[in-house]
Amino acid sequence: MRSIFTRFRAYQLGEPGSSFSYFADGHFTLLEGRLTDHSRPTLLREMENCSVNSIDMLHITSWDADHCQSSELPDLLRLTRPTLIECPGYEPHTENGIRSLKIIAEYIDERRNDNRTKTLRHITPEYVSGLKIADWLAFENTLYNPLHLDGNCANDNSTVKHFRRGCFNVLSLGDVESHLISARLRGCKILRRDAGLQLAHVVAGDVLHHLAAGLPYVAPTVDRREAEEVIARRPGAHPTRSREIARQNAAQGRFAFAADEAAPIRRLRISSAGS
Numbered sequence: 401m402r403s404i405f406t407r408f409r410a411y412q413l414g415e416p417g418s419s420f421s422y423f424a425d426g427h428f429t430l431l432e433g434r435l436t437d438h439s440r441p442t443l444l445r446e447m448e449n450c451s452v453n454s455i456d457m458l459h460i461t462s463w464d465a466d467h468c469q470s471s472e473l474p475d476l477l478r479l480t481r482p483t484l485i486e487c488p489g490y491e492p493h494t495e496n497g498i499r500s501l502k503i504i505a506e507y508i509d510e511r512r513n514d515n516r517t518k519t520l521r522h523i524t525p526e527y528v529s530g531l532k533i534a535d536w537l538a539f540e541n542t543l544y545n546p547l548h549l550d551g552n553c554a555n556d557n558s559t560v561k562h563f564r565r566g567c568f569n570v571l572s573l574g575d576v577e578s579h580l581i582s583a584r585l586r587g588c589k590i591l592r593r594d595a596g597l598q599l600a601h602v603v604a605g606d607v608l609h610h611l612a613a614g615l616p617y618v619a620p621t622v623d624r625r626e627a628e629e630v631i632a633r634r635p636g637a638h639p640t641r642s643r644e645i646a647r648q649n650a651a652q653g654r655f656a657f658a659a660d661e662a663a664p665i666r667r668l669r670i671s672s673a674g675s
Contacts, residue, residue, distance in 0.1 A: 405566075406566030407422075407446070407449070408420070408421070408423075408568075408570060411434075411439040413438055413439050414436055414437070414439070415436065417434050417436075419431070419443075420570075420572075423446075423450045424563070425565050425566065427457070428455040428457075429455070431572055432468065433467065433468035433500065434467070434468070435472045435475055436472065440479070444479075447480075454480060454482070455480045456484060457484045457486060458482040458484070459486045459559070459561065461560075461573075461574030461575070462554075462557075462559075463490070463494065463496070463501070464497075464554075465494070465496045467574075467575070469500075470500040473500055473503045477503070483518060485504055485507075485508070486523055487504065488523060488558065489523040489524035489527065489546055489549070489557065505520065523543060523546070523561075524546070525546050528543045528546065531543060540564055540565070541561060542562040543560070544560040544562065544584075544588065545574070545576060546558075546559070553578070555575040556578045558573070558575045558576050559572070559574050560574060571591065
């Protein structure tokens with residue numbers, strides 16, 4: 401099997417919210433529509449590290465402001481110029497969500513005739529059900545939610561997507577909170593077989609706990625001493641305390657350095673949690 405250059409980055413926003421990127425096989429995906437003064441330099445540096453000046457996909461899991469902030473969207477779209485934007489499959493019900501969808505639609509319309517065709521995709525239950533069944537050994541992204549829209553819990557309408565194009569995978573859970581959804585995911589053969597970094601946002605932390613009990617997930621890690629040094633070098637970090645946190649994270653199989661902005665990820669290996 402060929403080696404695929406793969407990178408994952410979690411961005412510190414300086415405020416509540418989510419922002420991640422996944423780069424695999426030359427494709428750059430930005431997860432969530434957030435961009436702050438705090439995260440901008442790191443995002444630009446990551447795009448430079450991946451040798452891209454625009455991104456392939458902006459993937460938004462929820463219309464909540466911590467996932468997609470309308471006041472930040474215009475700047476984010478100008479900076480990253482995504483070719484494809486994947487939006488939640490439910491209608492936004494807040495002023496922020498309504499404005500966000502309008503800004504995205506205007507971006508698509510204004511750039512319809514430039515040299516890189518822009519596409520807007522709504523991840524609706526109809527869209528998900530119309531996809532072909534995922535192949536076990538294919539390097540193809542896979543969608544698992546929503547299968548229907550929940551009128552009582554907007555969080556459970558979040559998009560759940562398994563990014564599978566690289567040498568390690570990322571399972572993005574959005575804000576889903578239903579244990580029925582986590583049970584359905586635990587029953588998926590591909591998720592039970594494929595190694596992946598399980599990426600919960602906020603509410604989904606509880607779902608992640610239930611998933612971890614049933615899925616043979618793996619944790620991207622670095623050498624423990626290297627992880628300690630990386631965290632200790634973070635701005636304002638107390639060296640002794642930071643190394644202790646790194647040791648605790650490593651012992652629990654956590655991706656201790658994922659959100660670090662002070663040093664690049666150097667040696668990445670995939671090892672089964674608990675091994």
